[in-house]
Amino acid sequence: MVVHLFAGEGVLENLHVADGQVTFAIADFPALETVGGIVAGRPAGFPTPLLITRLAAGNGPDAVGAINAICTHLGCTVLPGAGSLLCPCHGSIFDLAGGFLRGPAGTGLFRYTAGFDGTTVTISTALR
Ligand code: FES
Numbered sequence: 333m334v335v336h337l338f339a340g341e342g343v344l345e346n347l348h349v350a351d352g353q354v355t356f357a358i359a360d361f362p363a364l365e366t367v368g369g370i371v372a373g374r375p376a377g378f379p380t381p382l383l384i385t386r387l388a389a390g391n392g393p394d395a396v397g398a399i400n401a402i403c404t405h406l407g408c409t410v411l412p413g414a415g416s417l418l419c420p421c422h423g424s425i426f427d428l429a430g431g432f433l434r435g436p437a438g439t440g441l442f443r444y445t446a447g448f449d450g451t452t453v454t455i456s457t458a459l460r
Contacts, residue, residue, distance in 0.1 A: 349377035354455045358448065364396065368428065370412040372401065379457055381409055382444070383417055385428040391450045398446035398455040399430040405437035417441070 347354050354375045361384070363369035369386040381401040388395050399417065401410045408421035416433065417426040425434040430441035445456040 344371070344373035344375050344382075347373075347375035349375060349457060352457050354378060354457075356453055357451060358453055359451075361453075364453065368415060370417075370428070372412050375455075382455070383410065383412060383430075383441075384446075384453070384455070385417075387429055391448050393445070393447050395448040396446045396453050396455075397429045398444040399426075399428075400442040400444065400459075402441075403437055404439050404441060405435070410441065 347356055358364050361371045363371055364384060364386045367386050367389055371384040372382070374381040383399040383401045385397040385399060386395070387397045403410050403419040403421065403424060405419065405422060405424055408419050410417050410419045410426065415428070417428065417430070419437065422436050423434070424437035426441050427433055430443045432440040443460050445458050445460040447454045
């Protein structure tokens with residue numbers, strides 16, 4: 333399941349940066365309860381648009397990805413695809429962890445530090 337919130341300003345309503353991080357209950361974004369789910373948008377005050385992805389079942393730092401949606405090619409906003417992340421400008425493709433799959437971008441997307449404790453997702457404004 334993909335929740336696409338880039339329409340308009342793409343701001344994720346009710347999410348905002350406090351003390352250098354964004355925290356939300358996963359129940360507020362049910363797409364993230366299933367591996368492969370994606371939520372796209374930008375929490376208020378966050379430095380870039382985000383692609384928040386469910387990477388694995390269970391808890392921990394690798395269960396959820398927080399991907400900087402700015403393409404490493406020429407800076408377009410990368411969008412959710414079916415099982416991947418797609419740049420609409422020149423066709424680069426990335427996996428759900430932001431890893432490089434196909435160019436013209438030559439590298440993967442940057443990723444923020446994220447964690448999941450089984451209830452709450454925490455995303456730092458610091459890159460991992
Ligand atoms: S800006 Fe993303 S592929 Fe060119």
